[in-house]
Amino acid sequence: MGATHLPSTEFDGTELDDQLEAQAEAALGVPPTEMVQLLRPDGTLGADSVFSEYAQRLDAEKFRGFYADMAAIRRFDQEATALQRQGQLALWVPLTGQEAAQIGSGRASQxxxxxxxxxxxxxxxxxxxxxxxxxxxxxxxxxxxxWNPKDTNFHLYTLVLAAQTPHAVGYAMGIQRDQRLAAAQGVEGSAEPKAAVMVYFGDGASSEGDVHESMVFASSYNAPVVFFCQNNHWAISVPTAVQTRIPLSNRAKGYGFPGIRVDGNDVIAVHAVTEWALEHARQGNGPVLIEAFTYRVGAHTTADDPTKYRESSEEALWREKDPLDRLEKYLRSEGMADEAFFAKVAAEGDELAAYIRKSTYASDAPDIRTAFANTYVEAHPLVAEELAWFEQYSAGFAGEDEGEGAGR
Known part of the structure; x- marks a missing residue:
């Protein structure tokens, strides 16, 4: 099993992207950027000497697991979108099209x-x-x-663009410090397995100063962190061509650490590249930037209308590179999965959707007084004053559920 390196322009969504990238690379003297790909869109495998070792660690069970994960999260995404449309969620952020980038990288972590x-x-x-x-x-x-991040080592979502990148580097530097202290105290052999940090962001967030500052610190201190950029081509309505004139992975060169561009719709390649990058970081070799070249098929959020800024033909082009279809072709052609397997995956997806729907309907807002109680660790006079005002204000509505208020 192996991989093939293909020019990144083959996967660009628009002709304009191709032209801009070629012109910029020629002007700057940048060699043609190659993209790591193991599983072609037609479901056949290529060959590559660099990442074949990592791909060969996988077996049929792993491949089926990748497919089941991607199918489950797509079904979840569909259900969450429906719940938002029904008024059960205030907002939803779809991921359809990016399943391989997420499942491949997530499953490569320890x-x-x-x-x-x-x-x-x-x-x-x-x-x-x-x-x-x-x-x-x-x-x-x-x-x-x-959720509690301590239970899974998966941090809470960050809604402020790129704010998680300096947090990640700081955490990685903390891991680095703890490992050095353990070594100095002579307990390295009995320490926990070496760990790394992986931080996700998009092509749009890559333009934020937080990302630049994070990469400066990560490089300067050789922090064990993997920067995982999901280049889904659109920062809401702004195309990648406006964010950068060269592949995002090339930015790593300016900071002095490796940058890899991988076909983000190829779950096998993403897993291989991420596994290598995390091992690289854990062994003290410093940070890595991975650019997963993928596509956001749907809207940026449920408040967005992508028809206002991109052509349907572009979406159709990328649907032909669908990560689930690609892996399904491979599983079928290699005899790794039959109809019973795909039927089971579909049924499990429906069960997940039903669980999500039921849990969401039953998820009520906590008493607002808990917000006052959780503002500070200890009692605070200003918070107490605001709570007293709230109680007085609420008392003015007492009895509205009876009499004329009951009929509203």
């Missing part, structure tokens, strides 16, 4: 690794055993987070 997501990493959350019903609580407005 339990001791710590993950910092943005707000679209539902597939990564699945691989870290986060209860997906808990994940929806924030979007329903009944929780500030939804």
């Amino acid at each position: 339990p001791q690794d710590y993950i910092f997501p943005t707000y679209r990493e539902h597939g990564v959350a699945l691989t870290r055993n986060v209860d997906l019903a808990e994940l929806l609580k924030q979007f329903r407005g009944v929780s500030n987070g939804g």
Whole structure:
């Protein structure tokens, strides 16, 4: 089993992207950027000497697991979108089209690794055993987070663009410090397995200063962190061509660490590249930037209308590279999965959707007084004053559920 390196322009969604990238690389003297790909869109495998070792660690059970994960998170995404349309969620952030980038990278991590997501990493959350019903609580407005990061080493969603990147580097530097202290105290052999940090962000977030500052610190201190950029081509309505004139993975060169561009719709290649990058970081070799070249098939959020800024023909082009279809072709052609397997996956997806729907309906907002109680660790006079005002204000509505208020 192996991989083939293909020019990145073959996967660009528009002719304009091709031209801009070629012109910029020629002007700057940048060699043609190659993209790591193991599983072609037609479901056949290529060959590559660099990442074949990592791909060969996988077996039929792993491949079936990848497919089941991607199918489950797509079904979850569909259900969450429907719940938002029904008024059960305030907002939803779809991931359809990016399943391979998330499942492949998430499954390459180890339990001791710590993950910092943005707000679209539902597939990564699945691989870290986060209860997906808990994940929806924030979007329903009944929780500030939804799950305890200590249980899964999967941090809470970050809604402020790129704010998670400096957090991730700081955490990685903390891991680095703890390992050095353990070594100095002579307990390295009995320490926990070496860990790394992986932080997710999009092509749009890559333009934020937080990402630049994070990469400067990560490089300067050789921090064990993997920067995972899901280049889904659109930062809401702004195309990647406006974010950068060269492949995002090339930015790593300026900071002095490796940058890899991988076909983000190829779950096998994503897994191989991420496994290598995390091992690289854990062994003290410093950070890595991975650019997963993929596509957001749907809207940026349920408040977005992508028809206002992109052509349907572009979406159709990328649907032909669908990550689930690609892996299904491979599983079928190699005899690794039969109709019974795909029927079972579909049934499990429906069961997951039913669980999510039931849990969401039953998820009520906590008493607002808990917000006052959780503002500070200790009692605070200003908070107490505001709570007293709230109680007085609420008392003015007493009895509205009876009499004329009952008929509203």
